[in-house]
Amino acid sequence: MTSTISAPAGTDLPLTIGGRTFRSRLMVGTGKYRDNRVMARAIEASGAEIVTVAVRRVDLDRTKEEGVLYHLSSEEYFLLANTAGCYSADEAVRYARLAREAGFNEFIKLEVIGDRETLLPDTEGLLSAARTLAQEGFAVLAYTNDDLITALRLEDAGCAAVMPLASPIGSGLGLLNPYGIRTIKRRLSVPVIVDAGVGTASDACLTMEQGVDGILMNTALAEADDPVSMATAMRYAVEAGRLSFLAGRMPRREVAMPSSPTRGMLE
Amino acid sequence: MSEMDIILNGERRRVPGPSSLADLLQHLELDPRTVVVELNRSIVRRANLSTTLISPGDSVELVHFVGGG
Numbered sequence: 001m002t003s004t005i006s007a008p009a010g011t012d013l014p015l016t017i018g019g020r021t022f023r024s025r026l027m028v029g030t031g032k033y034r035d036n037r038v039m040a041r042a043i044e045a046s047g048a049e050i051v052t053v054a055v056r057r058v059d060l061d062r063t064k065e066e067g068v069l070y071h072l073s074s075e076e077y078f079l080l081a082n083t084a085g086c087y088s089a090d091e092a093v094r095y096a097r098l099a100r101e102a103g104f105n106e107f108i109k110l111e112v113i114g115d116r117e118t119l120l121p122d123t124e125g126l127l128s129a130a131r132t133l134a135q136e137g138f139a140v141l142a143y144t145n146d147d148l149i150t151a152l153r154l155e156d157a158g159c160a161a162v163m164p165l166a167s168p169i170g171s172g173l174g175l176l177n178p179y180g181i182r183t184i185k186r187r188l189s190v191p192v193i194v195d196a197g198v199g200t201a202s203d204a205c206l207t208m209e210q211g212v213d214g215i216l217m218n219t220a221l222a223e224a225d226d227p228v229s230m231a232t233a234m235r236y237a238v239e240a241g242r243l244s245f246l247a248g249r250m251p252r253r254e255v256a257m258p259s260s261p262t263r264g265m266l267e
Numbered sequence: 268m269s270e271m272d273i274i275l276n277g278e279r280r281r282v283p284g285p286s287s288l289a290d291l292l293q294h295l296e297l298d299p300r301t302v303v304v305e306l307n308r309s310i311v312r313r314a315n316l317s318t319t320l321i322s323p324g325d326s327v328e329l330v331h332f333v334g335g336g
Contacts, residue, residue: 030334030335031334031336053333058302084336098305103313169336
């Protein structure tokens, strides 16, 4: 990737979460890729700095190549461990502590899932785990739904960022509730990162145009026919959406307004 | 060296013993820098792996980072 769309100097601030500053507003996951080499190339093409990983048992009957760090340099990327697959606050806290012990950073992408079909968050468990982890010094990035009240409570609980969904995890349904996401962004002080549901580049652009601070995606890249090209598209889409938001869009009108002069027409 | 049964990642497994957690990782050919160890639900810090002994029946969890979203 040689070309980069970047905002004119001084128009945008870098993204700061939990006291750390990042240049990319796109974060990507490492799950579900058909091929780990393609994953590494797609992540590079995305321009992402923050890369999510999951905590799982070592498979003692297989080789060590299954570990994601075998394919991604922990010096090149900021590893954001998640608590995916956890269905209670206690379980999520346990996973978060294990992740921190790996020794990379104090960030945790907190997920407490409440339903196996929709993978929607258990907001009660989420709040409880967020409070515990924030008190233990974690920078908690909380995956949540598009509900303002839960988002406000997560901020009160000490979360470093709140991550409302665009639509359910792995669904690719895009941004279902732009109003909800906009409202959360307007009311919170901590960064708002939309996590889950983005399916294609236009979804990413539309999401960024709501004014949010960033997007985290995984399946949109991993399940694209060509993950590397889709990662490039997402990089541009996130930058375009961000620039578009900062630029301030024209008003919507119910009637047409000519773009060419109405005066000076021939008789 | 004699052997003992422990619960390793949820399954009963015969390992050399008595031994330390560091010995166990070496036996399993795992690099301690890439694994986090829980012994009977408590995390054991990397620096303490060689001084923490495991006993028959102990439950040991070995986790690492895998791909995820």
